[in-house]
Amino acid sequence: MMRFPATRLALMLILFMVPAGLLADALTGQTEQQATNWPAISMFAIFVAATLWITRRAAQRVHSASDFYTAGGGISGFQNGLAIAGDYMSAASFLGISAQIFASGYDGLIYSTGFLVGWPIILFLLAERLRNLGRYTFADVASFRFAQAPVRVFAAISTLAVVIFYLIAQMVGAGQLIKLLFGLDYVYAVVIVGVLMTCYVLFGGMIATTWVQIIKAVLLLGCATFMAIAVLASFGFSPEAMFARAVEVKAGLAADGGASPEDAASAGLSIMGPGGFIKDPISAISFGLALMFGTAGLPHILMRFFTVPDAKEARKSVLWATGWIGYFYILTFVIGFGAITMVASDSSFLAADGSLRGGSNMAAIHLASAIGGDFFLGFVSAVAFATILAVVAGLTLSGASAVSHDIYASIVKSGKADPVGELKVSRRTVPVLAALAIILGIAFEKQNVAFMVSLAFSIAASGNFPVLLMSVFWRGCTTRGVVAGGAIGVSTAVLLTILSPAIWESVMGNASAPFPYSSPTLFSMPLAFLTIWLVSLFDRSGRAAVDKSGYDAQRFRAETGIGATGASAH
Template sequence: MRRGAIAVTVAAALSPAPAFADALAGQSVQQPTNWTAILMFAAFALLTLGITRWAARRTRTVGDFYTAGGGITGFQNGLAIAGDFMSAASFLGISAQIFADGYDGLIYSIGFLVGWPIILFLMAERLRNLGRYTFADVASFRFAQTPVRSFAAISTLTVVLFYLIAQMVGAGQLIKLLFGLRYEYAVVIVGVLMTLYVLFGGMTATTWVQIVKAVLLLGSATFMALAVLAQFGFSFEALFARAVQVKTDLAAAAGADPAGAAAKGRSIMGPGNFIKDPVSAVSFGLALMFGTAGLPHILMRFFTVPDAQAARKSVLWATGWIGYFYLLTFIIGFGAIVLVATAPRYLDPTGALLGGGNMAAIHLAHAVGGNLFLGFISAVAFATILAVVAGLTLSGASAVSHDLYATVLRKGAADPAAELRVSRHTVLVLAVVAILLGIIFEKQNVAFMVSLAFAVAASGNFPVLLLSLFWKGCTTRGVVAGGTLGLVLAVVLTVLSPAVWEKILGYPAAIFPYSFPAIFSMPIAFVTIWLVSLLDSSGRAAVDRGGFAAQQVRAETGIGAAAASSH
């Protein structure tokens, strides 16, 4: 068996194009059918369909559908947000990266976490006070509705689509690995279940599916990490020392001289090739940190809680859970080095992991918990993708129905029932598109798509939101020009970067030499918004600036904010 996904993951993780661990990179090898895992997943599917049935009875109005009627508590929302970030790919991908390179996996984890404090300080309460259903409510609060909403909707759909494709392809690869089923089955199962959740249960079902999955994933990862640490007397140093020894022995066995082997062993304790040049490093950091604060499906979660206090609490819980989860993945990755890399039953004759590199955590599950736990963790990993795509689809659907249909097309006078209908139709369309694209992109390395989604969010949505919230002089023309330029630049520069230009399109040398566009596209978006707003002397600009005081009063105090659920 070839080294499979690990080789691809690692190759992609090396410069010039660090892949985002949030997309499962590379092809996986179909495994024997795993009935334990399939039965456990079926149990999860039944449970979540039960939740959907219950949620469907509570989903009557547009507000129920988009935001669960605003009746989710801060704690629940925090778990759901954490669930959005604890994707299957970040669980399997980051532990695989740690298994392969050690330290480099931690750099990813930290990038995914540090966006959360920023969201709390700058966004969470203000979003809740100003918006109802989508982040465009906030971005367009004092501006001309049609242009700003159109921009926000296009940007939302761009982010959602790329993110969806990455998740769909990840699901297909995962199910080949874990369940031993065909790629297409996985994509269709994900598409159909996700449609049922969103179509009938709206945000209520989407949130509870996410919560159930987050609890299952946190629980099983905790068990694995404790099982690993218990073997080392709960000493990190002892675990790391053993992992270094294992890597040294493996390098020596592969023919390295003693000094070389020792260096190879120690290399897992420090940064490797993941971050090469400072420009890519900072660009990567900016995209992760500020991209999180511009992801529409994440921002939408702040409208599901009753008030600004609950919005704050959700971020605190989310940050805590996500940080804890990445600590667990770190232990799991090192545990896999110690327990999996040394056990012949998990390796092929060349010493590579059976089934590819993304299997590190899965083999570890077997090593510490036997067949039953292996099935359980496989089912949880698959459930994870489902929950994430449901949230993405709901966000895409709301952009079409609330921003484009109700506000742009019907000028805010849409019949709520019609808006809900448009939303549900969009869910169906998005599901079909996601399934088709998932199948089309089967053989592609889609890791760049998640990084593109983050780049677009950081370069388009984030500057627009930040300046419209904090700068009085910001105008309609400014946000539309700057936001659109940021969005286009993020997409174009990604296409011209090595990850797409060389690896996918097959051209010799990338026109844009860096791996991440954010260091250029984000400041350019900011400057454009600033400059265009400054030079804007239209009548509309006067209205835009005049509306700042009222917007700020509502953002800061919650006076006039949309009331919570009317259940």
């Protein structure tokens, strides 16, 4: 393994770059191009050089399909925990959530809790069983005792759908952000992201992707820690003092806007409790379900559990990941409130109409400048770019493995593909996915893509999650059941999202949307479970008998790991 030099390198990066910032993925809205930001570009260049060097080292070690998909299963629980955190903490989490807190205070915390609580569920129900049953993709697990072709076709389609929607959101976010932070053209920014992610994944496979994610996680956590401490320090480490000042600033802004003193005071206090983010109970619950169970169905996240040697390391990686991610969300909460106190009250960060310069997602970026000046601003910008790269690399690898492992090796070659051929297909898929991501990223430049991340979570929660859970835990589950249920879940999620206000009104410009809620998951997920149950129950085919008879062996391996795919291919 290249563990030692890479660890040293990661440490060096921390020392040199100290605090890192982040970006969000799903930035939306138009941004204005800024002057070329040389400090940010040079720091980003250092990051790129370091990660490309790692990729080169990794490339010498990618010999087999197992190296390519799962780093040969040689990642430790701690490393994998950091990499999961790096895969999951997207620019949307950092810029998006801190912007949400900047705008409406408490509501941003509701998002954060939803993004976190899926992790314990993954640990309790899936992580160890995934490691014990699977090898490269979650479809290995979902199709363990079932007819391979139909289940894998479903899993591959659903994986590609999640990956593409997530990728588009990332690409558009990256383009907008880089245009803004680096002063580069949107198209250049999207192409740079696409080319770099191709390099990482194509040459370095999972080894390079893992290290890019680890370095990014360390930079992002370091950067956010620095910002949160700086904010708290300016209030003598009293959260109450910080909140009080934020309330005062918001009340002052409301009064400036012509509100009566009472209205201004209540507008100030409104940031301390839940506000208008959750419009109705149905949307609140549905959105909560999507975040919680979608996390447990994201293919690029599930894939990370195959990079560790055994179930015990899989378990540890979730604990590390949950710890880092939870810590990070607490930091963003402080950063968001810090931005209210330092950015909202400072006219140098505001446009003439009182809105944030550069767009609403810039709160954390302006805060970086308020705390550490241009240098730190450049650093945070570079970390933001790195964040996007780490996330898109993980997505691309997951999409490529669905094509090569689930479709090519298991279906086209009926499980008899030679590993060299499978690896070749994987590698050919990577540039295709990257080209698709670049084209779609450019095509969606002016679209509101906010719904795409939430759609990806809904698909994962309504398709992958029910299929995995039922196939692992229910003896009576059959091939027909999971395929029908998964297909119904995914298509219902997509259909209802199209009929929801986010697409029907905001994108298509129609009048009131037929489906009034913001997330389909409350309907599509139970429908998927119900379909799996009913179809399996009435499945009298010969295949159903085989499916059920395979349960004991599957259960035994899931619980004990005996017979699981070896840790290392070497």
